Amino acid sequence: MAEHPLVTIIIPNYNYGRYLDECLASAVGQTYDRLQVIFIDNCSTDDSYEIAMTYRQIYKDRILVYRNDENIGGSRNSLKGNMLMDVASEYHIYLSSDDAFHPTLVSRCMDIMTGHPGVGSVLVHREDVDEHGVVTELLPFYNANCVIPSVRQMEVFMMAGIGVSTQCFRKKAAEHRGHVHDFKFDIAGDWYSNFCMATEGDMGYIKDPLCRYRSHSCNVTSAAVKDMTNVLEHFMLVHAFSDIADRLGHASVSARLPAAVAKLGSMCLRYASQLLHAGDHPAAQRYLDLAPALMPELTGNETWLGLRDCVRLAPVDCLNQLQKIELKAPQSRLVSYDPPPGSLIL
Amino acid sequence: MYWYGTCIKITWVVLAVVLARLPSSAADVKVTVTVPSIRFQSPQIVFPIAESVIVKNPLVTIIIPASQCEAQLPRCLKAALEQDYDNLQIWAVDNFSTDHTYDVLMDLEKHYRNRLFVARLYSRFNGYGLNQRILGMTNPRSLYLQVLQPSQLLEPGCVSQSLAVLESEVAVKYVTAHVDTLASDGTVRVSPSAFPEDCVIPGAERMLDLLLDRGPRLFASLYRSEMYGRGYGEAYVFDAYLEMFHQFIAASMGEVGYLRRTQCLVRESPAEVLPDPAQSMKVLVERYVLIQAFCTIARRIGKDEVAGQLPQAVQRLGAQCRALAARFLGAGDPEAAQRCEFLGMAFGGGEPLAPEEEPENAPARGRA
Numbered sequence: 266m267a268e269h270p271l272v273t274i275i276i277p278n279y280n281y282g283r284y285l286d287e288c289l290a291s292a293v294g295q296t297y298d299r300l301q302v303i304f305i306d307n308c309s310t311d312d313s314y315e316i317a318m319t320y321r322q323i324y325k326d327r328i329l330v331y332r333n334d335e336n337i338g339g340s341r342n343s344l345k346g347n348m349l350m351d352v353a354s355e356y357h358i359y360l361s362s363d364d365a366f367h368p369t370l371v372s373r374c375m376d377i378m379t380g381h382p383g384v385g386s387v388l389v390h391r392e393d394v395d396e397h398g399v400v401t402e403l404l405p406f407y408n409a410n411c412v413i414p415s416v417r418q419m420e421v422f423m424m425a426g427i428g429v430s431t432q433c434f435r436k437k438a439a440e441h442r443g444h445v446h447d448f449k450f451d452i453a454g455d456w457y458s459n460f461c462m463a464t465e466g467d468m469g470y471i472k473d474p475l476c477r478y479r480s481h482s483c484n485v486t487s488a489a490v491k492d493m494t495n496v497l498e499h500f501m502l503v504h505a506f507s508d509i510a511d512r513l514g515h516a517s518v519s520a521r522l523p524a525a526v527a528k529l530g531s532m533c534l535r536y537a538s539q540l541l542h543a544g545d546h547p548a549a550q551r552y553l554d555l556a557p558a559l560m561p562e563l564t565g566n567e568t569w570l571g572l573r574d575c576v577r578l579a580p581v582d583c584l585n586q587l588q589k590i591e592l593k594a595p596q597s598r599l600v601s602y603d604p605p606p607g608s609l610i611l
Numbered sequence: 612m613y614w615y616g617t618c619i620k621i622t623w624v625v626l627a628v629v630l631a632r633l634p635s636s637a638a639d640v641k642v643t644v645t646v647p648s649i650r651f652q653s654p655q656i657v658f659p660i661a662e663s664v665i666v667k668n669p670l671v672t673i674i675i676p677a678s679q680c681e682a683q684l685p686r687c688l689k690a691a692l693e694q695d696y697d698n699l700q701i702w703a704v705d706n707f708s709t710d711h712t713y714d715v716l717m718d719l720e721k722h723y724r725n726r727l728f729v730a731r732l733y734s735r736f737n738g739y740g741l742n743q744r745i746l747g748m749t750n751p752r753s754l755y756l757q758v759l760q761p762s763q764l765l766e767p768g769c770v771s772q773s774l775a776v777l778e779s780e781v782a783v784k785y786v787t788a789h790v791d792t793l794a795s796d797g798t799v800r801v802s803p804s805a806f807p808e809d810c811v812i813p814g815a816e817r818m819l820d821l822l823l824d825r826g827p828r829l830f831a832s833l834y835r836s837e838m839y840g841r842g843y844g845e846a847y848v849f850d851a852y853l854e855m856f857h858q859f860i861a862a863s864m865g866e867v868g869y870l871r872r873t874q875c876l877v878r879e880s881p882a883e884v885l886p887d888p889a890q891s892m893k894v895l896v897e898r899y900v901l902i903q904a905f906c907t908i909a910r911r912i913g914k915d916e917v918a919g920q921l922p923q924a925v926q927r928l929g930a931q932c933r934a935l936a937a938r939f940l941g942a943g944d945p946e947a948a949q950r951c952e953f954l955g956m957a958f959g960g961g962e963p964l965a966p967e968e969e970p971e972n973a974p975a976r977g978r979a
Contacts, residue, residue: 493957494903497896504893512734555957558892558950 269299270379272371272433273354275346276304277339278362282311284479287365289317293324297371301354302328304362305346308336313362358433366431367475374433377469377611381412385438385466388459391430392474396481405472408601410611413470416515417605418463423506423521424528426456427470430478438465453495453502460506464513472601490536491548493555499529500559530560537572541587550576668698669778671770671833672753674745677716678706678735680761683878684715690764692723696771700753702728704745707735738850746840756836758854762878763831764793769874773833776809776868783811784865785834785858788874795879804871812869817862818917821855822905822924824898824931830854831875834861851894852901859905863912888939888947895932895954902928922959929958 274292278285292302302324306314317330331349333342343359350357356378360366374387393401406427407413413421439462462468489495503525510518533556540549553573557563571590575583604610673691677684684703691701701723705713716729730748732741742758749756755774759765773786792800805826806812820826832854838861849856861867886894902924909917932955939948 492903494900497900500896501893501900508737512736551957551959554953556953558953558957561946561949564949 269297269375270356271299271301271351271354272297272375273350273357274300274302274360274366274371275343275350275357276302276360276362277307277342277346278304278309278313278317279307279336279339279342280309280311280313281362282309282313282316284363284365285313285316288360288362289320289328291365291368292360293320293327294368295366295371296368297375300327300371301351303346303349304328304330305342305349306330306332307339307342308333355436356433357436357439358431360431361479363479363481364430365477367473367477370431370475371433373471373473373475374469377412377471378433378435381467381469381609383415383467384412384469385415385435386459386462387433387469387471388427388429389431389433389471389476390474391428391476391478393480394477396479400477401480402474404598405474405601407470407472407604409604410471410473411469411604412609412611413468413604414607415463415465415467416518417607418468419460419506419510419515419518420521421605422456422460422463423503423510423518423525426453427459429476431476432459432462433469434462435466438462453498457502457505460509464509470604490540491545493551496529496533496536496552496555496559499532500526503529527560527562530556530558530563533559534563534568534572537576538587538590541572541575541583544580546576546583669754669774670750670752671696671699671755671757671774672749672836673699673701673757673759673770674742674749675701675703675759675761676706676741676745677703677708677712677761679708679710679712681708681711681715683761684712685719687759687761687764688716688719688727690766691759692719692726693767694765694770695768696774699726699770700728700750701726702730702745702749704741704748705729705731706741707732738853739848742840742853753836755833756839757831757833758839759831760877763790764876764878765831766874766876769831770833772870772872772874773868776870777833777835780811780866780868782866783868784814784838784861785832786868786870787830787832787858788870789872790831790875790877791873793876793878799876800879801873806869806871809871810869812867814862814864814866815914815917817867818859818905818909818914819920821859821862822902822909822917822920824924824927830858832858838864849897849901849904851897856901856904859908863908863914888944888950891935891947892950892954895928895935895951898928899925899958926959929955931955932958 274295276288276292281288289302289304293300304317304320306317314330314332317328321328321330329349331345333345337345346359347357356375358371358374370389374389377384377387390403390405392403395401406425406429459468489498503522506525507519507522510516533552537549537552537556540546540552549572553569553576556569563569568590571586575586575590578586675687675691688701688703703716705716713729713731716727720727720729728748730745732744736744755777757770757773769788773788776786777783789802789804791802794800834857839857858867902921905924906918906921909915932951936948936951936955939945939951
C-alpha cells in the first residue's frame with residue numbers, strides 16, 4: 266500500500282498560551298499518520314513558547330516550533346507558516362491557536378482529498394466554545410457531507426459565506442489561485458479566499474463539527490458593524506466575485522450580482538435590530554437608511570417600516586416593539602441547505 | 612595530511628579576517644602573530660561611495676493601461692513619446708480591447724522602438740490587477756514612475772520638470788502637476804490652480820486634501836518608484852480610487868511637490884452626462900471604504916489630525932451622494948435617485964453640497 270501523503274498543520278500564535286494545551290494536544294494527537302505541525306510564536310508576552318517547547322520535547326518528529334524576535338503582524342505570521350512548510354507536503358491546514366481539532370479531522374479531510382483529485386479545498390463545520398468552555402452547537406451549512414462542483418460553489422458564495430473556522434488546502438490549487446488575487450478584504454478575508462479556492466477546483470464539505478472554534482466576548486468586528494464597513498465591504502466583495510467570474514467566463518455566477526446586493530440590503534435590517542438591542546440608535550438609523558439603497562423594494566417592507574418606528578421610540582418601548590418584529594424576521598439561519606445540483610453526496 | 616593542510620589554511624584565513632576587522636586604533640596594537648603577507652592580505656573591498664551611486668540620468672517609466680481607446684490613444688502616446696527627457700520608457704498595455712487599440716500600439720511601436728514597449732493582456736483586468744501586471748512588466752531599474760491614462764495629454768517638458776523637483780528634494784515622494792481640461796471641441800478649460808506657485812506641500816496636508824476630497828481632483832503625478840505600490844502592503848485594494856490611494860500612502864511617507872504650470876491636459880469625459888447607476892453605487896461605496904481606510908492608516912501612523920476629520924469626510928460624501936441623486940431624478944431615473952438618496956442619508960445625511968471649497972491651508976513652505 267502506498268504511503269499516505271504528508272500533511273502540514275500550521276499554527277500561528279500570539280498570546281493564546283491559556284488555550285495552547287488543548288490546541289497543540291489536538292494537533293499532535295491526530296489519528297492521521299504522516300503529519301507535521303508547524304507552530305510559530307509571534308513574539309508572545311505570555312508563556313506560549315515554553316508550552317510549545319514542552320510539546321516539542323515529547324513529539325520531536327511531529328512538531329516544529331519557531332519564534333519571531335519581534336511581532337510581525339498576524340497575516341505575515343500566517344504567511345511565514347506557509348513558507349516554512351516542508352516542500353514534500355502537498356496539503357496544509359491552518360489551525361488558530363485558540364481553536365482545537367477533533368482527532369479524526371485530518372484523516373477525514375484527506376479521505377476526500379485523495380478520493381477526489383478535483384477537490385481544491387475542504388471546509389469543515391465547526392462548533393463554538395466560549396472562553397469558559399461552554400459549547401454551542403451550530404447548524405451546518407449543507408445538510409450532507411459532499412463534494413460541490415467548482416462553479417456551483419462559486420454561485421453559492423455569491424449569496425453567502427460559509428462560516429467555518431478551518432479549511433484544508435491542496436497546495437497546487439492554493440498556489441494557482443494567485444491569478445485571481447487582485448483584491449484584498451479586511452473583514453471578509455476568509456470568504457474571499459474560499460471563493461478563490463472554489464475557482465480552482467471543487468470544494469469538499471464535512472458537516473460534522475470536527476473543529477472547535479473559540480468565540481471571544483470582545484468582538485473584533487463590532488467597530489466594523491458600527492461604521493457599516495462590514496456590509497459595504499461585502500458589497501465590494503460580491504462585486505469582486507462577479508468580476509472574477511466574468512473574467513473566467515462563468516456568466517451564471519455574475520448573473521447573481523443584483524440578488525447578492527439585494528440580500529445585503531436585508532442583512533442591514535438584521536444589523537439594525539442588533540444595534541437597537543445594544544441601544545445604539547444612530548447606528549441603527551444608518552443601517553435603515555442603507556438598506557433601501559441596496560434593495561429599493563424595502564421601502565414598502567413591513568419589517569423596515571417597523572424598525573424605523575422603533576428607532577424613534579424610547580429604549581424600553583423600543584425593545585418591546587422589537588420582539589414583535591423579530592418573530593417575523595429571524596436573526597439567524599434556521600435550516601441547513603441541500604448541496605447544489607451536481608454535487609456528490611458522500 | 613590533506614585535512615591537516617586545510618586546517619592550517621582555515622586558521623590563517625580566520626586570523627586574517629579577525630585582523631582585517633580590528634578597528635584602526637586596535638590595529639596599531641602590536642600583534643605578535645606573523646601573517647604571510649602575500650597570500651592572506653586583507654582584500655581591498657571598495658564600498659560604493661555616495662558619489663558613485665548617484666544615477667546621473669535616471670530611468671523614468673510611464674505606464675499606459677489602454678482599453679477600448681483607439682481614437683484617443685495616438686495623441687496621448689505621441690505626447691508622451693516626444694517628451695524631451697531621453698532616458699524614458701513607455702509601457703503601453705492593451706487590456707483585452709475589442710477595437711483597434713492594439714493595432715494602433717503596434718504601428719507606433721515600429722517608429723519608437725527604443726522608447727515604446729507594447730504588451731497585450733488576453734483577459735480583462737480592472738484597476739489593481741491591471742496595474743500589478745503592467746508594473747511587473749516594466750524595467751525594475753526604473754527610479755521614477757508615472758501612470759498615464761489614455762485621456763491625458765502630457766505637455767512638452769512635463770517629465771523633466773517633475774523630475775527636477777524629485778531629484779533636488781529628497782523628502783518629496785511624488786510630484787503632482789496642475790492639469791487643465793480639454794473639451795471635446797478642442798478648447799482648453801483652465802482650472803484654478805491649487806497653490807499660487809510651485810511648492811512643496813507637507814504630507815499631512817495632502818493627506819487631509821485626499822481625505823476630504825478637496826483641492827485638485829485631477830492630477831498628473833510622477834512618483835519615486837519605491838513609493839508607488841507601497842499601498843499594496845496594506846490590507847486594502849481599490850479600483851476606482853487606486854491612484855488616490857497611492858497618493859495618500861506616498862504622502863504619508865514624506866512631502867509632495869506641486870507644479871503650478873499646466874503639465875497635462877485631460878480630455879473631458881463624454882459623460883458629463885450621467886454615469887451608469889450601478890457603477891456609481893459601486894464607486895460611492897468604494898469611496899466610503901477608502902475614507903475609512905485613510906483614517907485607519909492615519910491613526911496607525913500617529914497622524915491624529917488627519918484621522919480626526921473622519922466625520923467631516925463622511926458627511927461630504929453623503930452630500931455628494933445626494934447631489935448625484937438630484938441629478939438622477941432630473942434625468943428621469945427615480946430608482947437610481949432613491950438609491951443614492953438613501954445612501955447619502957446612511958452616510959450622515961449631509962446638506963446639499965456647498966459651493967466648491969478652496970483648499971483652506973496655504974502650503975507651509977513654498978519654493979520658487
